[in-house]
Amino acid sequence: MKSVMTGNQAIARGFWEAGGRLAASYPGSPTVEMLESLKDYDEIYSEFSVNEKVALEVAMGASFYGARAMASMKHVGVNIAADPLMTFTQTKINGGFVLVSGDDPGMASSQNEQDNRMFGKFANMGILYPGNSQEAKDYMKIALEMSENFQMPMLLDITSRVCHSRSMVDTGTRVEKEISGFSPDREKYTMLPPHTFKPQHEMKERMEKLSETAYDIPINQLFEKEGTDTLIVTSGLMYYNLLELDPDVSIYKLGMVYPLSERRMRELADKYSKIIVLEEMMPFIENELTLLGIPCRGKDLFSFTGELHIEDIGKGLEKVGIIEGSEELEAPRVQTVPRPPMFCAGCPHRPVFDVLKKAKVRVIGDIGCYSMAALDQWDASDIMISMGASVGITKGMNKMMRRNGDQAPLVSVIGDGTFFHSGMTGFVNLLHQMDEDDNMTFIILENSTTAMTGGQHNASSGNFTQTDDMKVDVEAMLRAIGFTNVRKVDQFDYKAMKEAVKEETGRNGTSVIITTRPCALRFKIREKNFYVDPKVCIGCRTCVKTNCPPIRMKEYQGIDKLKSFIDPDMCVGCSVCAQVCPVGAIKRSQ
Amino acid sequence: MKNIMVAGVGGQGLVLATKIMAEAALKAGLDVKTNDVVGLSQRGGMVWGSARIGKEVHSPNIPVGEADILLGMEPLEALRWKGLLRKGAIVVINEKRTYPSSVLLEQAEYPEKEIGDLEQDYVVIRVDAVREAKEAGNIKAANTVVLGILARHMDIDREVWEEVLLENVPPKAMDANIKAFNIGYEYQ
Structure with missing residues (x-):
């Protein structure tokens, strides 16, 4: 059946269809809706944990017991969870384990722009990188399979745009997955030296094996065009943005951005004289190719920060002559009065x-x-x-x-x-x-x-x-x-x-x-609204300076000076403006 | 392909508007991709959403200069996205003004002239959606009035829109929303 879902909803759906059993998270944009969607599936135990570290640990517990588990968090949440993650990854994964990281190119609602593909590599995890909701769902299922097949925790790295964007998804039914239980094995699960020595080799070996499969896994797709010497290597949403420009080049779309298949990349490098890497944020794939000694271009054409929109990609490709004469475009947003967020009416x-x-x-x-x-x-x-x-x-x-x-x-x-x-x-x-x-x-x-x-x-x-x-x-x-x-x-x-x-x-x-006052937004508190008596108001603006959405200065008929005014549709009656008014001009309506 | 941009103020319920567009497209057998802004900007900040509806949609992002319809749930927010519009695009402006911080604090003027000037380049449809929604029986149905205006300009059957609308509003608000939708659809 077809339905439209956000990337977040699709990840939840994929986890459910794959027989997922436990999901834990800490709320943070852009991944909040994943766990909220998982709450709709009775077969899955889910919780917002007290922080990301605890969420990861709760999910680890389920995985140790042989249940399919996931932990989702925003990119900076992985910093909090990094301690258990960096050691958990040394163990042989029992129940499939997927960490979902919501990266935020352009920092729509984040304090930094860290690229968590780096974290995936650091923690010896394979990384899948979806570009729309269908892929988000499919990759979740594939990641759980890979996690069990290679006994490795997998990173499903998704960007904020893909989290929040809706697109078509083919939904399937749930396939139950047995919970295999826990078989104690200190060498595998107790990460004290000397038990930690062997895992170093095992992590290397499992990554090499995964890299071999990268040669021809279906989610790494090669779209070749006749008569071009240029190959663009890309992944995620960037692939779909690139299609809008319909350039005359071949495209290698990586569903799995780490590890790469060295054999495949060398074959492509032999065939194409120009390789361009198109990716948001850090030069991750570009660096991987550089390490293999494959010459390529990337961050000299596209910005290392912010989202890459269709126009940004066009400009980059124009520099190397792939696209011609893209006219100087207006900025989508015109310069006008900004609208930063503000505390809600009634905010404590x-x-x-x-x-x-x-x-x-x-x-x-x-x-x-x-x-x-x-x-x-x-x-x-x-x-x-x-x-x-x-x-x-x-x-x-x-x-x-x-x-x-x-x-x-x-x-x-x-x-x-x-x-x-x-x-x-x-x-x-x-x-x-x-x-x-x-x-x-x-x-x-x-x-x-x-x-x-x-x-x-x-x-x-x-x-x-x-x-x-x-x-x-x-x-x-x-x-x-x-x-x-x-x-x-x-x-x-x-x-x-x-x-x-x-x-x-x-x-x-x-x-x-x-x-002690609760949130005005969640608890929707609404008391009788306040109004300004313009005859009493002295126009001092003390109330206006509390920066409450309904309060502003206004011209009243028959009064020379501007006096303050409260929009009755927006006021929730918290009384703060009335309390700061030095002359008692603000009164509660009856 | 129809490219629809929605612009407004955090808390106006834009996410539901793009959801309804997406589900209407699905029911009409079309491909669709939408965007939404979610996060801190919900707190009275500028928010936007978009939908691209057609036979096959690659990117959810509307290319600059290619938006066909802009639904401005607030006049200043409609103005902000002018650069995204194609020549002759339709701009629906909900007349209810929500003043941003700098205007409330008298540090900036609300750009009334620039908003008025939109008429020079685009087909502007002005509507007091809040008043119309009150008329329909529910002040919260203002977005539905605007969706009604949008529906009039889309190649998706009116019944499809109504069906999707009913699936997305609480039972007690159904009547008011259908009324609000009809007010929008018939709006001159």
Whole structure:
């Protein structure tokens, strides 16, 4: 049967059809929807784990027990999971194991652009690289087979465009795969030396075997044209973008980008005098060819960063005369007023950052919706690196500030999802070598969800909803670790929030403020809306500066000066604007 | 081949719009590929989606200068994608303005003139989709009004669109969505 699916949905479907049993993930664009789709299949145990490392480990457990397993994550998630991955790969895989990495050329929603094909090679994994939804589904099944045949974990590396793009998929039925169970074998599964010596050779041997099959596996496709001396080697979406240009060349499309077949590549190099590699991000395939001593071009024609659109490929091919006279094209997007993302109406982060901005304190940020505090319209956060990094960074900067005679307070913000993901360990570390002149205030924005990726549950969601089973008490946990100065604040009580920040930053020590309002988007909170009385409003713009989507300045009939205005269709009634208004001009509708 | 671009503001439900286009194409026996922006930009940022529908579609990306129809769910967002359009393309503009941060903070002016000038080069259809949706009985059906306008310009039967629409909206919103679709389809 034919249906249309996103790449994410197709991967879930492929896993189900292949008899997959367990899938674990941590939400991150572009792969979030994979696990959400897997939830629809009853035969599969699936979970969003607390972080990518744990997700990988949960999937490893299933594989050790002889069940087909997958772990999916965004590209930077693999960094978190790298420790178990780099050793798991030394074992002989029992149940087929596929790691799905969602790479993000162009960084549509990521903090870096790392090319995880490098990770696949580093971890001695074969790498499949789909270019549309049909391939995403098929490659998942092939990867599971390969994983079992070569006793190797496989990497299914997919780019964000292919994750989110919909296209036709032929769906099939599920083929049950027996769970073979676990047979203890310390040499195979206990990675202590000397058991680690033999696997080094085994990893090399299995990769050589896989490389032999690369010679003629059906997913490596050669499309030859008569009378051309040029071969373009490509993979994934780049192949389909290339077809739009219909160049007069032969094309070798790699479904498996690693390992390559040396024999096949040498044959092609003998036949074609010009080889061009078309790939997004790093020169990965290009480097593999270069290592084989096969001359080729690639990154001198196409950018090493960003997505390669049809137009970019055209420009690159024009440089070598394959395409002629592609006219100067307009940019698809015209230069006009930008529209950066902003905190939603009713977002509980708004009062926190309004207070911090006015307090003029240095703020170290972390990953979540609250990263937006670093945008120009807020200018309320100064550093943001990776999940959970704020905690350690704050400590290190604090130590150096004090030793440098700088007594300014330091504030750090972290969401609950990020706290559970990788912030907790940093908090334990704070208790080591505390000094009297430390002045650190950690604000944990407990909104009961992983908001930025669309509102997945996290370990504190159960405190707010019945449907989530985990309800970790962050305050109790911190007290149990050994923090004494921990307070909870309802940040929609603006004065209380302001007071808490003032007190905690005003004294030395290490303090924690837990804010308690849940995410406005996931929990769709809507109270009676607020409106501005233009006769009372003095036009001071204090409300406008809270940067809430419904609030702007407006001309009222019969009033000279601009006065503020709240779009009633958008206001959800959080009351923050009314609380910051110095003259009481903002009132709740009846 | 028809190339359709949808542009709007995060939270307007563009992903559902491209899904409906894709499923309508499938039912009509055509090939289709779509794109969507998913991620942080959902929070009130600029978002877009696209669909390419025809006999055989290679890339999901619309080549520059080849978009046939632009559905601007917000006027500024319609303007932003002007460069993608072919000459004489149809531009549907939902009149409801959602002001970006810099306009709210009075650091930039909303580009009303440039939006008005779109009429010089393209066939512009202006619609207050929010008002029409309210008329149909559900303010959330604004996108459906715009989809109705799109359907009028596609070679896919009206019944196919209605069928797909009903498969994609909650039961209690079905009536309002069919009404909204019809308002769009008949929109002059």
